Amino acid sequence: MWLRPMLPTDTEAIRELECDIFSDAWSEKNIKDSIESKFDYCMVIEEDYRVLAYIIFRVNMDEAELFRIATDKNSRNSGSAHELMNFMISNLRTMKVKKVFLEVRSKNTAAIRLYENYGFKKIGIRREYYSNPLDDALLMEGYIKC
Numbered sequence: 815m816w817l818r819p820m821l822p823t824d825t826e827a828i829r830e831l832e833c834d835i836f837s838d839a840w841s842e843k844n845i846k847d848s849i850e851s852k853f854d855y856c857m858v859i860e861e862d863y864r865v866l867a868y869i870i871f872r873v874n875m876d877e878a879e880l881f882r883i884a885t886d887k888n889s890r891n892s893g894s895a896h897e898l899m900n901f902m903i904s905n906l907r908t909m910k911v912k913k914v915f916l917e918v919r920s921k922n923t924a925a926i927r928l929y930e931n932y933g934f935k936k937i938g939i940r941r942e943y944y945s946n947p948l949d950d951a952l953l954m955e956g957y958i959k960c
Contacts, residue, residue, distance in 0.1 A: 815894070817901060820849055820856035820868060827865040828858075835884045837946040848872075848881070857901055859894045867894035871902055871914070878906055880916040883925075899932055906958045913957055917943070920950040929954055 820828065825845050832839035848854040848870050859867040867885040871878055880902065885894045906914065916934070918925050934956040943951035 815859050815861045815866065815892070817857055817859050817897060820858045820870075822846060822849055824858055824865055824868075825849070828868055831865065831868070831884055831886060832882075834887065838944065840882070854881075855902070855905065857898060859897060866892070867898060869898040869902060873906070873909060873911055876910060876912045878902075878911050878914045880914055895928055899928065903932065903958060907960055910960065911958055912960075913955060916954050916956075917951045918954060919944055920952050926952065926954075929956070932956060 825842050828845050829839070829842050832845070849856050851872070853874060854870060854872045856870045857868065858865045865886075866889040868882065869880070870882040871880045883895060883898055885892070902914075914934075916929065917940070918929065920926075920939070934954040936952050937955045938953035940951040940953065942948055
């Protein structure tokens with residue numbers, strides 16, 4: 815497995831993972847826009863020319879927002895999510911970013927546990943934010959220690 819920047823040629827593989835993992839899957843346009851954005855950082859973990867996991871986050875001045883982190887269902891518990899989180903935090907530290915924000919489904923306990931392991935705290939809730947299935951969004955904030 816190796817970590818590398820997401821490329822435009824990865825769009826179809828990312829879209830397939832999005833549709834398999836998220837009920838609110840991003841479109842190919844959303845994915846391409848992030849890859850091309852000068853504010854977004856998009857990385858994948860690949861093995862045998864197959865994308866297993868990815869992360870997309872945006873940096874704006876001294877704050878960041880984690881948009882997406884996902885691992886192929888057959889590759890869960892391989893450490894990929896931790897590798898991606900470590901990549902993000904290391905880069906944010908280098909860029910002197912102080913805070914990271916994210917939204918997560920309230921019923922996604924595995925993701926919440928991952929974020930809490932990295933020091934993220936719940937700071938708010940958006941009631942019935944997600945549909946299909948209906949769920950609240952937890953707003954979380956993490957501080958980057960320089």
